[in-house]
Amino acid sequence: MIRRKLISDTVTSLLNAAGITHPAVDIKRLAQTQGAIVVEEPHDEQTSGFLFRTAGSPPVIGVNANHPPSRKRFTIAHELAHLLLHIKSGVHVDYAIVKMRDSRASEGTDEEEMEANRFAAEVLMPRGFLEADLAAHGPIFADDEKAIASLAKKYGVSPQAMAIRLSSLNLVWM
Amino acid sequence: MRDPAQQTFYKALGARIREIRAGRLSQEQLAEAANLSRTSIVNIESGRQKLLVYNLFQISKALDILPSQLLAPLQPSSSDIPDIDAASDAAAWVQRSVKKAIQSQSPPP
Numbered sequence: 019m020i021r022r023k024l025i026s027d028t029v030t031s032l033l034n035a036a037g038i039t040h041p042a043v044d045i046k047r048l049a050q051t052q053g054a055i056v057v058e059e060p061h062d063e064q065t066s067g068f069l070f071r072t073a074g075s076p077p078v079i080g081v082n083a084n085h086p087p088s089r090k091r092f093t094i095a096h097e098l099a100h101l102l103l104h105i106k107s108g109v110h111v112d113y114a115i116v117k118m119r120d121s122r123a124s125e126g127t128d129e130e131e132m133e134a135n136r137f138a139a140e141v142l143m144p145r146g147f148l149e150a151d152l153a154a155h156g157p158i159f160a161d162d163e164k165a166i167a168s169l170a171k172k173y174g175v176s177p178q179a180m181a182i183r184l185s186s187l188n189l190v191w192m
Numbered sequence: 193m194r195d196p197a198q199q200t201f202y203k204a205l206g207a208r209i210r211e212i213r214a215g216r217l218s219q220e221q222l223a224e225a226a227n228l229s230r231t232s233i234v235n236i237e238s239g240r241q242k243l244l245v246y247n248l249f250q251i252s253k254a255l256d257i258l259p260s261q262l263l264a265p266l267q268p269s270s271s272d273i274p275d276i277d278a279a280s281d282a283a284a285w286v287q288r289s290v291k292k293a294i295q296s297q298s299p300p301p
Binding site: 055057059061062065068070072073074075076078080108109111 | 245285286288
């Protein structure tokens with residue numbers, strides 16, 4: 019079970035505490051408010067990021083420096099979710115290609131990844147922000163790539179991520 | 193150490209350290225390189241002594257391996273790492289990044 023309420027409550031209180039009311043959400047600063055050090059380091063394409071946590075020192079969120087800015091922002095948000103919701107200690111590495119059918123991946127792990135992705139979508143594209151933007155802009159159609167791309171740019175996310183978020187919130191016209 | 197989970201963890205960690213050390217260094221040599229007493233090394237290898245992350249890093253440095261190599265088999269979360277090559281590759285990347293993060297935190301000399 020994905021803990022939807024916990025995720026949306028966590029996102030709301032984070033944004034409120036940081037006084038963030040408009041896109042693009044400064045996700046790096048948000049991670050820093052939670053005590054994390056965010057560091058970029060190049061690595062191969064299929065590795066997105068990691069969270070490293072040990073007692074007595076600040077958690078480290080690592081991001082693949084080779085990825086485009088929108089990907090890096092998503093990775094930071096995803097790792098921040100692991101920090102706040104999941105990982106108590108140790109290293110957790112996230113790969114771009116998650117083998118969901120890998121028998122070694124426990125259900126718990128898949129669920130954590132799903133929760134982290136949901137958190138990332140909510141924190142980078144908060145419902146309230148999108149509703150305000152769409153109220154100002156007028157309705158957007160699901161096939162209006164230009165409008166979705168410009169909204170994606172404003173939020174610092176990929177057009178694909180924006181399209182998915184809008185349709186999951188029922189904010190686009192099909 | 194009454195907690196059985198902790199006992200298991202430190203036994204596994206100690207066995208791993210011993211396995212990697214044996215054939216490379218004596219217990220005395222490791223003790224000296226890691227700035228610990230030989231008694232500590234004996235106790236750590238048998239799982240009777242807890243150790244600080246700092247000591248773990250010192251020990252891995254002395255053994256010329258990554259701290260993550262000592263921990264990898266002990267961490268449940270490492271089970272979702274897709275394959276061995278990617279895992280060791282990623283471990284080096286994690287280590288570089290963490291080093292960078294620590295450096296970014298320490299005040300300039």
